[in-house]
Amino acid sequence: MKALEIDVEELQELAESTGNRGHIGALKAKKSALADLLGISAQGALVRSRFRNISEMDASSRFFFSLERKNGQKRLIHSMRSDTGQILSESTDIRRHAVGFYSSLFQSELGEEQEVSHGFYEGLPKVEQESSAELEADVSLDELHTALQSMENGKAPGIDGLPVEFYKTMWSVMGEDLLMVLRDSLTGGQLPLSCRRAVLTLLPKKGDLMDIKNWRPVSLLCTEYKLLSKVLATRLREVMGQVIHRDQTYCVPDRSGKGF
Known part of the structure; x- marks a missing residue:
């Protein structure tokens, strides 16, 4: 420019x-x-x-x-305090400290034991056979398009940088191709690399921002991943009532006024 x-x-x-x-x-x-x-x-x-009232304000x-x-x-971290109280100002040191903290925080504590797992899963309710077939059916183009139209604009994109608006604008050109990719991924049991990665950003919370605990991690996921997730969630919504006890009313369709 x-x-x-x-x-x-x-x-x-x-x-x-x-x-x-x-x-x-x-x-x-x-x-x-x-x-x-x-x-x-x-x-x-x-x-x-993130200014949303442009129609109500005449600004340059x-x-x-x-x-x-x-x-x-x-959202910039200029310095950080280490576990020992040392002030970290180099970007490499800050990054290493943040990675170490969140790696430990989100470390899996799962210790699977066959007997415990078997006892937990035994006797759980199952969806009806007809519903099971619908859940496992191939994703359709109409399902993807409906899910896309229900997604909000203005959301941060994932690692590929393609927002929801891009897919809505280019749907007639790339809809079929995206459907083919997602079907192949589900058949092969592995999603594309872009759907298996997220951009992690840290947002400041209240308190001392020198303390890494006061930064909230947010994962920015690619739109195609969120699109597939929405399709699957919509399918699950229709059968939730078959596997969730009738005493549970919140977020179960036809059991509460709001659903989800």
């Missing part, structure tokens, strides 16, 4: 000094391209600034760029 601004300034000087129509035409084209680029940048800043693009930078600074 900086190079384009320089080109506009040079053409402006040429057009004013010579009056050449060719220079004037080129100047108009460059100005139009610069305006389009600034508009795209401003839209990106608006999304990243500078406001959103400033708000984006301000919000971004809040």
Whole structure:
């Protein structure tokens, strides 16, 4: 964008000094391209600034760029206190400390014992055979599209950087291909790598932000993973009543007014 601004300034000087129509035409084209680029940048800043009331407020693009930078600074970790009280200021040390803390926090404590597992699973209710066949049926294009339309816009994308809006816009072009990928993945028993990875970001909570405990981890998942999850969750919703005791009413369809 900086190079384009320089080109506009040079053409402006040429057009004013010579009056050449060719220079004037080129100047108009460059100005139009610069305006389009600034508009795209401003839209990106608006999304990243998390400001949602643009229709109710007449604000310049500078406001959103400033708000984006301000919000971004809040999520930066400039220093961290180690377990021994040492102040860590190098990014490598901060990253190593954070990785160690969350690796320990989320470490699996599962110790499977066959007898215990057998006793736990024995006698549990099962879905009806017809419902089981519906749950295991191939994912359909209509299911994916319905799930996609129900997903909210403006959510942070995963590692591939593709948000919900991209899939909604490009559905007619790539819907069939996505369906084929997901079907092959379910048949083979393994999802694509992008669906098995997440971008982990830390959001500040209240309290001393020098303490790693006051940063909340959030996993940003790819849209296709969330899309498949929504399809499967919708299927499970229809059979929940068959396996959940009738005393449980919350979040079970037809047992409460809200469902989920």
